[in-house]
Amino acid sequence: MTSDARNPRACIRGTGRALPAAQENAAPSDAPPADGAPSEASAGRERRRAAAGETTSDLAARAARAALDAAGLGPRDLGMIILATSSGDAPMPATAVYVQQKLGAELIPSFDLSASLTGFLYGLSVANQFVTAGTLRHVLVIGADLLSRRVDPRDRAAAALFGDGAGAVVVGPAAGDGRGILSVSLRADGKKADVLQVPGGGSAEPLTQERLADRRHALRVNHAELRCAVEERLGGQALAALVAAGLTPADLDWVIPHHADAHLAGLLAEHLGCPRQRVLGALDGGNAAGASAGSVAMALDEGLRDGRIQPGQRVLLCALGGGLTWGSAVVRV
Structure with missing residues (x-):
């Protein structure tokens, strides 16, 4: 892709x-x-x-x-x-x-x-x-x-x-002019579907009084496995997107991960050899970091509007979530 x-x-x-x-x-x-x-x-x-x-x-x-x-x-x-x-x-x-x-x-x-x-x-x-x-x-x-x-x-x-x-x-x-979407790389692993899920409310588990009492309609997270997946998957996928774009980590101006966890965002920066000050979202205290599917686009908009991201710069966008799904995109803004 x-x-x-x-x-x-x-x-x-x-x-x-x-x-x-x-x-x-x-x-x-x-x-x-x-x-x-x-x-x-x-x-x-x-x-x-x-x-x-x-x-x-x-x-x-x-x-x-x-x-x-x-x-x-x-x-x-x-x-x-x-x-x-x-x-x-x-x-x-x-x-x-x-x-x-x-x-x-x-x-x-x-x-x-x-x-x-x-x-x-x-x-x-x-x-x-x-x-x-x-x-x-x-x-x-x-x-x-x-x-x-x-x-x-x-x-x-x-x-x-x-x-x-x-x-x-x-x-x-x-x-x-060379600006645009340079690459998008996506993956999914259904064997890890239970790592991050809302089990109740669908055809497999229609909601009943008992399931509501057991909070089966609420988000369930296996935090240890989710952290392991981020550490194992996201850095490699980010590198794959860079290769597809014909770039190396040194060519990046900014990295925007979805993570609300600054530690995991820091690990991604280390994996890419990217200075932590070039990672937007979790590491700069922005409100975008915890907004799930909205996080990456919100941090991109924030960086563009406050002038940190300048026209012509290369930005790596990456995320991992339930499914498990994960992916990266490289854009030149």
């Missing part, structure tokens, strides 16, 4: 992000203990929490408007909306159609994509294919999650890692 890195045909035209107004400590001091504990790197971090009545589509639409404004486009310029989320407004229909409605977009294809924390990169790959093939001109890709409503409050480690937020990009034709 790669573009021609020497002459990319699709690029990111604009970015945007949205955070809930409320902010609170991710792991209340009076929360009951549970398996796992927040690492020292993530303990005490504040994560954004959506207000009562605020939905995933609300945040997604706000991020989308910001991305469209940055691209100098309007909703009627879009050919498709892709929303990566694991916490949509409802099981049916797709939350993307609510975003379409709130934006006032045309009757364009609008659908959800479920790949957990890696969802935004999967969506970016799909958009890249449509634009590169010339099938569509502009595709909106959004990563948005309200995982605070899925986290079991007894799992303090998960509560410290996951928050709410949305990030969006508009993918369109490249200008021929």
Whole structure:
């Protein structure tokens, strides 16, 4: 799943992000203990929490408007909306159609994509294919999650890692100046599906009073296995994306991992031989780090808007989440 890195045909035209107004400590001091504990790197971090009545589509639409404004486009310029989320407004229909409605977009294809924390990169790959093939001109890709409503409050480690937020990009034709999506590399391992999951609420486990009491509808995380997967998989996948783009780690200007855990983000930087100050998200204290499918796009938008990421620079985007799914993309902004 790669573009021609020497002459990319699709690029990111604009970015945007949205955070809930409320902010609170991710792991209340009076929360009951549970398996796992927040690492020292993530303990005490504040994560954004959506207000009562605020939905995933609300945040997604706000991020989308910001991305469209940055691209100098309007909703009627879009050919498709892709929303990566694991916490949509409802099981049916797709939350993307609510975003379409709130934006006032045309009757364009609008659908959800479920790949957990890696969802935004999967969506970016799909958009890249449509634009590169010339099938569509502009595709909106959004990563948005309200995982605070899925986290079991007894799992303090998960509560410290996951928050709410949305990030969006508009993918369109490249200008021929070398800027664009240079490569996307994706993987999945269904044998590890139980490492990060919400077991109840689907066809395998329809919700009953007993399952609700057992909190089968809440997020369940095997923290030890998840950390091992990040350490084993993400660095190698990032290098694969760089090779596909014809680059080395020394060619990178920035690395943006999804991780809310600064220790894991630091390990990735070490694996790549990248200075820690070039890693955005978890290592710079940004709010984007815990927003699941929204994290990578949010950190990219933050870096572009505050001037740290400059036009023409090369950025590595990477994530690992439930599935297990993981992947990386290299873009020249």
